Amino acid sequence: MRMQDIKGILTQADLGQAEVETRTVYTTREVLELGIPHKNAPPEPKICEFCGVTLYHEGIVLSGFVCLWNNNPRRCKCKNAVDYWTRYDTEEKQKRHDEKLAEKRRAMNERIQRLVGKSGIKKRFITRTFDNFKVNPTNQAAFKIAKDYVVNFAEYGASGKGIYFEGTFGTGKTHLAVAIAIELLKQEIPVICKTSIDIFADIKRSYDSGTNYGEYQILDIYKKADLLIIDDLGKEQVTDWSMPLLYSILNDRYEEMRPTIITTNYNEEMLIKRLTPRNGDSRNAEAIISRFQECNNVVTMAWADYRGGSEI
Numbered sequence: 001m002r003m004q005d006i007k008g009i010l011t012q013a014d015l016g017q018a019e020v021e022t023r024t025v026y027t028t029r030e031v032l033e034l035g036i037p038h039k040n041a042p043p044e045p046k047i048c049e050f051c052g053v054t055l056y057h058e059g060i061v062l063s064g065f066v067c068l069w070n071n072n073p074r075r076c077k078c079k080n081a082v083d084y085w086t087r088y089d090t091e092e093k094q095k096r097h098d099e100k101l102a103e104k105r106r107a108m109n110e111r112i113q114r115l116v117g118k119s120g121i122k123k124r125f126i127t128r129t130f131d132n133f134k135v136n137p138t139n140q141a142a143f144k145i146a147k148d149y150v151v152n153f154a155e156y157g158a159s160g161k162g163i164y165f166e167g168t169f170g171t172g173k174t175h176l177a178v179a180i181a182i183e184l185l186k187q188e189i190p191v192i193c194k195t196s197i198d199i200f201a202d203i204k205r206s207y208d209s210g211t212n213y214g215e216y217q218i219l220d221i222y223k224k225a226d227l228l229i230i231d232d233l234g235k236e237q238v239t240d241w242s243m244p245l246l247y248s249i250l251n252d253r254y255e256e257m258r259p260t261i262i263t264t265n266y267n268e269e270m271l272i273k274r275l276t277p278r279n280g281d282s283r284n285a286e287a288i289i290s291r292f293q294e295c296n297n298v299v300t301m302a303w304a305d306y307r308g309g310s311e312i
Helices: 003-012 017-021 028-034 079-116 140-151 153-159 173-186 196-205 215-224 242-255 268-274 283-295
Strands: 024-027 058-062 065-069 163-167 191-195 227-231 260-264 297-301
Touching: 024 028, 028 058, 079 191, 079 215, 140 153, 140 163, 140 173, 140 297, 163 173, 173 191, 173 227, 173 260, 191 196, 196 215, 196 242, 215 242, 242 260, 242 283, 268 283
Parallel strands: 163 260, 163 297, 191 227, 227 260
Antiparallel strands: 024 058, 058 065
């Protein structure tokens, strides 16, 4: 037990703050040698498994009386012991970090479920996995990038790096984006995968009088989900109402280094036009495209529609 943990226990035991600040630490050996009163017998010393030195426990002495024994003895300072405890502390720190991250993700998934549905993946696309993606020499590079993104999502997520899938209809952009979402959802990572049309619909529903949440709550989950996938960006030309909302979501994610994946059938010039309100200012649209191309992996999938239909 670390001393800061002991301080927490003492505080929880309603010992006065002055007493906590003036506490004195003695080893069990010192307590016995000095005859310091104690109600409970001191723990038996341990032997370092590496060098054989005797390791004594510590006791907290307040007002001349031992009020608390540390359950763990002092750590040995021999090299092997130091190496062991360094590894141990690192592993424990990582474990606590993972537990906190898992709890944070559980809470976010619950919010997503409550406000906009589990993930946003439509029934038609829920079976679009890496296993049934038809890999060929033309799309092989894009497939590898998508797979690598899942494998190394911790690294990509920490750096805020996403993927910008651009290209023609029916080349597999949505399939790869959904496959990424499905794999990450299996790991209980909060992912939202929707079209901009569906995002705007979610925001509009928050205006209904019967809802118990508002626009802020909807925008907040889109801004804070571990991964946001916007499929078919540019399909619906934005308005003076919708563009500021889209910009707010994407700009906030950019500034907070939260990854976003985009799929679009439009080239840069056409997408800027689609994201600019009629007779409006194109600067927000230009900023969005510029930032995506700056910090995301741009994957161009422009070849013949191998399905002979609409985008998968």
